[in-house]
Amino acid sequence: MNKVSLEMGSGGRLMQEFIKKNLLPKFRNPFLTQLHDAALLPKGYALTTDSYTVDPIFFPGGDIGTLCVNGTINDLVVSGARPEYLSLALIIEEGLEYNVLDRILLSIKKTAAKSQVQIVTGDTKVVPQGQADKIYINTAGLGCLVGKPQPQQIRPGDKLLVTGPVGEHGLAIMLSRNNFRMFSGIRSDCSPLLFLLPLWKKGALWMRDITRGGLATVLSELADKVHFPLLVEEEKIPFSRNLKGAVEILGIDPLYLACEGRALLVVREAGANKILNQLKKNPLSRQAAIIGEVQDRVGRKGEALLRAASGGLRLLEPLTSELLPRIC
Amino acid sequence: MPPKTKSREPFSAWRSSFTLKALLKAVAKETGALRRTIRIMEVCGTHTMTLHRSGLKPLLKEIGVSLISGPGCPVCITPDSYHEAIIDLITKEKNFLAATFGDMTRVPTRKGALQTIVPTFGSAIKIIYSPEETLALARKNPDKQVIFFGAGFETTIPSIAVVLQKAYSENLKNFSVLAALWLIPPAIRTILQSGEVAIDGFLYPGHVSAIIGEEAYRFVAEEYRIPGAIAGFEPADILLGILSVARQIRENNPTVSNEYQRVVRPEGNPQAMRLMAEMLEPFDAYWRGLGLIPKSGLRIKPEWAEYDAIKRFNLKLKAEKTLRTGCRCGEVLKGLIGPTDCPLFGTSCDPEHPRGPCMVSYEGACLIEYKYSSGAKKK
Numbered sequence: 192m193n194k195v196s197l198e199m200g201s202g203g204r205l206m207q208e209f210i211k212k213n214l215l216p217k218f219r220n221p222f223l224t225q226l227h228d229a230a231l232l233p234k235g236y237a238l239t240t241d242s243y244t245v246d247p248i249f250f251p252g253g254d255i256g257t258l259c260v261n262g263t264i265n266d267l268v269v270s271g272a273r274p275e276y277l278s279l280a281l282i283i284e285e286g287l288e289y290n291v292l293d294r295i296l297l298s299i300k301k302t303a304a305k306s307q308v309q310i311v312t313g314d315t316k317v318v319p320q321g322q323a324d325k326i327y328i329n330t331a332g333l334g335c336l337v338g339k340p341q342p343q344q345i346r347p348g349d350k351l352l353v354t355g356p357v358g359e360h361g362l363a364i365m366l367s368r369n370n371f372r373m374f375s376g377i378r379s380d381c382s383p384l385l386f387l388l389p390l391w392k393k394g395a396l397w398m399r400d401i402t403r404g405g406l407a408t409v410l411s412e413l414a415d416k417v418h419f420p421l422l423v424e425e426e427k428i429p430f431s432r433n434l435k436g437a438v439e440i441l442g443i444d445p446l447y448l449a450c451e452g453r454a455l456l457v458v459r460e461a462g463a464n465k466i467l468n469q470l471k472k473n474p475l476s477r478q479a480a481i482i483g484e485v486q487d488r489v490g491r492k493g494e495a496l497l498r499a500a501s502g503g504l505r506l507l508e509p510l511t512s513e514l515l516p517r518i519c
Numbered sequence: 520m521p522p523k524t525k526s527r528e529p530f531s532a533w534r535s536s537f538t539l540k541a542l543l544k545a546v547a548k549e550t551g552a553l554r555r556t557i558r559i560m561e562v563c564g565t566h567t568m569t570l571h572r573s574g575l576k577p578l579l580k581e582i583g584v585s586l587i588s589g590p591g592c593p594v595c596i597t598p599d600s601y602h603e604a605i606i607d608l609i610t611k612e613k614n615f616l617a618a619t620f621g622d623m624t625r626v627p628t629r630k631g632a633l634q635t636i637v638p639t640f641g642s643a644i645k646i647i648y649s650p651e652e653t654l655a656l657a658r659k660n661p662d663k664q665v666i667f668f669g670a671g672f673e674t675t676i677p678s679i680a681v682v683l684q685k686a687y688s689e690n691l692k693n694f695s696v697l698a699a700l701w702l703i704p705p706a707i708r709t710i711l712q713s714g715e716v717a718i719d720g721f722l723y724p725g726h727v728s729a730i731i732g733e734e735a736y737r738f739v740a741e742e743y744r745i746p747g748a749i750a751g752f753e754p755a756d757i758l759l760g761i762l763s764v765a766r767q768i769r770e771n772n773p774t775v776s777n778e779y780q781r782v783v784r785p786e787g788n789p790q791a792m793r794l795m796a797e798m799l800e801p802f803d804a805y806w807r808g809l810g811l812i813p814k815s816g817l818r819i820k821p822e823w824a825e826y827d828a829i830k831r832f833n834l835k836l837k838a839e840k841t842l843r844t845g846c847r848c849g850e851v852l853k854g855l856i857g858p859t860d861c862p863l864f865g866t867s868c869d870p871e872h873p874r875g876p877c878m879v880s881y882e883g884a885c886l887i888e889y890k891y892s893s894g895a896k897k898k
Binding site: 196508 | 531534535536539540543571572573574575576577578634635636637754870871886889890891892893894
């Protein structure tokens with residue numbers, strides 16, 4: 192008998208397999224089969240949904256409230272849509288203190304206001320103690336399309352760009368869960384990616400927010416979509432100094448750590464520097480960097496490769512087993 | 520002047536492009552003088568991982584160093600029968616908690632994997648990160664029997680011995696250990712004795728050596744005249760080890776050099792060794808894929824029998840002579856073939872559908888090859 196394993200929800204290959212084998216055949220329609228972060232609907236709408244089960248619910252740099260708003264906003268942005276309306280569904284464990292709930296709702300309010308999205312419908316359920324862990328939140332987001340991802344247009348020479356240092360959200364959660372007090376200064380990067388919207392009109396071909404599975408998984412999935420291999424340079428990938436120190440000691444590969452406010456972009460070579468300079472002017476993407484390019488000389492179709500500091504090449508595979516469940 | 524290390528990045532000097540390129544050049548000089556490819560076995564799975572993760576493996580090949588992965592992954596060499604004994608227990612008996620490390624739960628056996636089988640009502644599998652957690656589990660669940668399925672080499676064994684000792688001093692009545700504990704030097708001897716694989720030198724595992732010290736490998740240099748170096752786990756550590764082995768080959772002066780002196784003392788860790796000797800005793804053990812190796816396993820001494828899950832629950836651990844159909848893990852573990860030489864690799868065996876533990880463990884040669892090598896044969 193087979194059971195669902197945690198790995199199936201990790202965002203890695205097993206989840207892709209589940210979607211393709213168990214979900215797609217049952218619900219097949221032209222909107223679903225795009226398998227975008229959001230469905231691109233007729234009349235210029237985009238719709239997305241996401242559930243948030245993060246543990247702990249408060250962490251350095253954010254909480255489940257900031258996460259459930261920003262996460263859904265970001266799924267719309269990278270699908271080419273300006274977020275407009277959100278739904279909010281709460282599943283609360285009996286016994287959760289009111290002030291904790293209030294704190295979360297307040298942070299939802301602030302985060303939504305900051306990005307000018309409105310919470311327009313919702314639902315509240317309470318389950319008996321022990322049948323959920325404090326609180327789970329589902330949000331759906333509706334947005335208006337301002338651009339169109341064009342993965343099929345990606346060709347050799349196009350540049351791969353990240354909007355900032357990667358891995359901090361995943362590490363912040365890991366550290367706060369395990370009470371590793373020795374590492375300070377690691378905060379979740381949870382933030383809205385709205386500043387990317389104008390880039391859809393300035394030469395961005397494709398975007399993806401770097402969440403579960405980290406940069407390596409996003410690159411590997413992109414490599415599956417395009418007709419050419421991808422190559423990134425380890426030394427060009429931005430990491431914060433605090434993160435580098437911590438992952439070295441803990442022995443974690445930061446390329447597999449999640450973010451909640453960073454994205455990978457594919458842009459045409461011609462406009463790449465201009466886009467980079469524009470991103471660097473924004474406080475949320477000051478450390479944006481071009482980390483590599485679409486290749487026609489190194490590697491094979493379908494491969495995402497990393498040139499390590501040693502000069503040697505290594506393959507980037509999607510996350511296989513779960514580093515840490517319930518990070519978002 | 521030595522490379523400057525910013526205090527927040529403790530290992531950056533061992534990872535910098537400058538250091539690595541200089542070391543590669545030095546290794547190339549040695550192999551250039553030898554005018555042949557040298558074959559070095561990295562015994563430890565963590566070395567295998569660093570070699571691939573840092574992109575060093577293909578670069579070393581270009582300069583005449585061919586690396587062969589050894590048996591250094593405890594998940595890979597623990598026989599299926601250990602898993603099957605635990606699976607039998609928790610699927611049939613109520614109120615058992617089996618606690619083990621994450622990798623162990625994914626190993627496929629004839630009876631399924633710990634992660635996918637359905638325990639009977641009241642029993643469960645718990646994934647733990649450190650042996651100490653199993654004691655907390657036993658204290659918190661006095662109505663259940665907690666079995667710690669502990670697998671490991673000399674690195675992990677002392678921490679398992681500590682747990683045994685603590686369980687005794689606390690008089691924990693609902694706690695026991697299924698010991699899958701393995702010793703590295705006897706495995707190296709077996710590989711050398713078989714003579715099946717040509718090895719010019721060894722990279723000895725740094726963490727294991729921190730416990731057992733340098734002398735444990737002396738027989739390799741003296742009896743078999745084969746060079747070796749104890750190496751740490753940063754890319755530069757490994758290159759230092761390889762450089763030392765290459766030099767020993769060129770100078771025809773086999774020895775046990777310690778290239779990980781910031782961690783490994785020549786005598787190892789006598790305190791840890793004493794603790795191991797107090798709680799555990801060596802026996803002739805079966806390794807998955809390698810077979811029976813004299814004095815290569817550690818079991819719980821008879822005086823602590825009440826903490827030995829094998830005795831307490833009368834577990835049957837059948838010796839297995841053959842592996843499940845088709846899986847060539849055994850030859851991979853001995854260094855006879857590389858992962859891609861196995862017909863299952865990338866076709867019916869991949870990280871999501873592993874056929875053998877070498878495709879499960881983070882330190883398994885097959886998983887590492889699959890994850891990090893460009894052009895590895897895949898579906």
